[in-house]
Amino acid sequence: MKVLISDNLSTRGVDILKKAGLEVEFRSKTSVEEIEKMIGDYDALIIRSATKVTAGLLEKAAKLKVIGRAGSGLDNVDIPAATKKGVVVMNTPGGNTVTTAEHTIGMIFACARMIPQAYASLKAGKWEKKKFEGVELFDKTLGIVGLGAIGGVVANRCTAMGMKILAFDPFISTEKAKQLGIELADLETIYKRSDFITLHTPKTKETAGLINKDTIAKMKDGVRIINCARGGIVNEADLFEALKSGKVAAAAFDVFEKEPPENHPLLTLDNFIATPHLGASTLEAQENVATAVAEQIVDYLIAGTVRNAVNVPSVPADQLPSLSPYINLAERMGLFTSQIVEGGLTQVTVEYSGDVSNLKLEPVTLAALKGLLTPMIQENVNYVNAPLIAKDRGIEVKVSRSSDTREYTSLIAIRARAGAKEVSVSGTLNSKKEPRIIQVDDFPMETVPEGDMLVLMNNDKPGVIGGIGTLMGQNGVNIARMQFGREKQGGLAMSIVSVDSPISDELMEKVRKLPNVLSAKQVRI
Numbered sequence: 001m002k003v004l005i006s007d008n009l010s011t012r013g014v015d016i017l018k019k020a021g022l023e024v025e026f027r028s029k030t031s032v033e034e035i036e037k038m039i040g041d042y043d044a045l046i047i048r049s050a051t052k053v054t055a056g057l058l059e060k061a062a063k064l065k066v067i068g069r070a071g072s073g074l075d076n077v078d079i080p081a082a083t084k085k086g087v088v089v090m091n092t093p094g095g096n097t098v099t100t101a102e103h104t105i106g107m108i109f110a111c112a113r114m115i116p117q118a119y120a121s122l123k124a125g126k127w128e129k130k131k132f133e134g135v136e137l138f139d140k141t142l143g144i145v146g147l148g149a150i151g152g153v154v155a156n157r158c159t160a161m162g163m164k165i166l167a168f169d170p171f172i173s174t175e176k177a178k179q180l181g182i183e184l185a186d187l188e189t190i191y192k193r194s195d196f197i198t199l200h201t202p203k204t205k206e207t208a209g210l211i212n213k214d215t216i217a218k219m220k221d222g223v224r225i226i227n228c229a230r231g232g233i234v235n236e237a238d239l240f241e242a243l244k245s246g247k248v249a250a251a252a253f254d255v256f257e258k259e260p261p262e263n264h265p266l267l268t269l270d271n272f273i274a275t276p277h278l279g280a281s282t283l284e285a286q287e288n289v290a291t292a293v294a295e296q297i298v299d300y301l302i303a304g305t306v307r308n309a310v311n312v313p314s315v316p317a318d319q320l321p322s323l324s325p326y327i328n329l330a331e332r333m334g335l336f337t338s339q340i341v342e343g344g345l346t347q348v349t350v351e352y353s354g355d356v357s358n359l360k361l362e363p364v365t366l367a368a369l370k371g372l373l374t375p376m377i378q379e380n381v382n383y384v385n386a387p388l389i390a391k392d393r394g395i396e397v398k399v400s401r402s403s404d405t406r407e408y409t410s411l412i413a414i415r416a417r418a419g420a421k422e423v424s425v426s427g428t429l430n431s432k433k434e435p436r437i438i439q440v441d442d443f444p445m446e447t448v449p450e451g452d453m454l455v456l457m458n459n460d461k462p463g464v465i466g467g468i469g470t471l472m473g474q475n476g477v478n479i480a481r482m483q484f485g486r487e488k489q490g491g492l493a494m495s496i497v498s499v500d501s502p503i504s505d506e507l508m509e510k511v512r513k514l515p516n517v518l519s520a521k522q523v524r525i
Helices: 011-019 032-041 055-059 079-085 097-113 115-123 149-160 174-180 187-193 213-217 236-245 283-303 320-340 362-377 386-392 464-474 505-512
Strands: 002-005 023-026 044-047 066-069 088-090 141-145 164-168 196-199 223-227 248-253 272-274 347-354 396-402 410-418 421-430 434-440 443-447 452-459 479-486 492-499 517-524
Touching: 002 011, 002 032, 011 023, 011 283, 032 055, 044 283, 055 079, 066 283, 079 088, 088 283, 097 115, 097 149, 097 196, 097 223, 097 248, 097 272, 097 283, 141 149, 141 187, 149 164, 149 174, 149 386, 164 187, 213 236, 236 248, 320 362, 320 410, 320 421, 320 434, 320 452, 320 517, 347 362, 362 386, 362 396, 362 410, 443 492, 452 464, 464 479, 464 492, 464 505, 505 517
Parallel strands: 002 023, 002 044, 044 066, 066 088, 141 164, 141 196, 196 223, 223 248, 248 272, 347 396
Antiparallel strands: 347 410, 410 421, 421 434, 434 443, 443 479, 452 492, 452 517, 479 492
């Protein structure tokens, strides 16, 4: 079998592939046109961030079985297209966690002591001790936005330096934060109290432009901002003005909205530090991810073992036909549950009833857990690392089985607890393959968990349904399906509205202001 490596990769990974008897074509830089001409002959493709795996490229990949990303980010891979074609997509989560965290800490030091600027001044023949007077990190408050794997390492190291740690992460439980010696805070508190703010969140619709002129105005005078996560989380034009005015004393970036940043205004400022996306660039990290991806490709091509796949769990081939519909159902239920629960999860229980309870359920439970965690983490969650991520975040996972079928042949229920609150979602298969959610908390209903969905809590009063329909129509949003459930006549009710396009933040605010609407959330599956 043949493996194409289209981006730069440590030779350690190449050696592993060759020793396993695989034929390897190694090209450190390959254009899309070249890959499209070659890809039809290869069983596996190993990439980094430079190669873009599009639906068009996949159409030409007649023999391709697996794509391996040496690293964690997969925003350069069309995962739905790969899944549709039956191509397994793998990454190597965790291989560069420590490296990226250490780079962040280096940027914090550089910001505090103006090390690059002082070095440039000295190289220019100057001796400007007064000009480069810095600040200590000891006893300063560090605000961490996103307490995932990298943010957690930064918190640990900076605590050891005597910094006070505030962290914003709506999916971390208070109990877990206490174990880490970290104070959980909302964003407003982070902005108000932090001397340094470091970002460790993916770029999503919610986090794009998270740091802007309005949020900067809420920060301490002289705050220092570090971004080694993703370009675009900070509004770069707003930061430029804040650095010029002195509101922000210094900033350090490893990432930009457009890379490389050509003639960028930020690079003209003396109080701005930047590196060319070096977060994962250490010898150790490069060897770690090269070794990991090579071993995963070998395991899959030679032994049929799936590890760190983002689009398929490890399931024996003979069991896949019976398990696959339940894996799909459980992941969709997890995605739905995660987006309606509020607060940091402390416990998740997956309950199986009826015929499904007789199957090998570990892959189904992993799918439910992956679905639950994906909206929280956004990236790097797969069927293998989901249990570890849950454990790291202090989430207890329980599984129960029952032969009791009630009115359904098979039933899966997910109970997600966040503090004292619990959300329960039950689902089954229609015609033994089509996923359905049939109850949310005490509200019976039957809905298809797919696409964009509007989930409403409302009083069971006349006019709610009409108000929603009218508002959607006035704003050009087509309704595909509407489902309703209520506890009792005249009591609380739940409405789930499936729409053909995402609902804007402005329209969501209008929905929440409709008469008798108590809450409204948008869910995307």
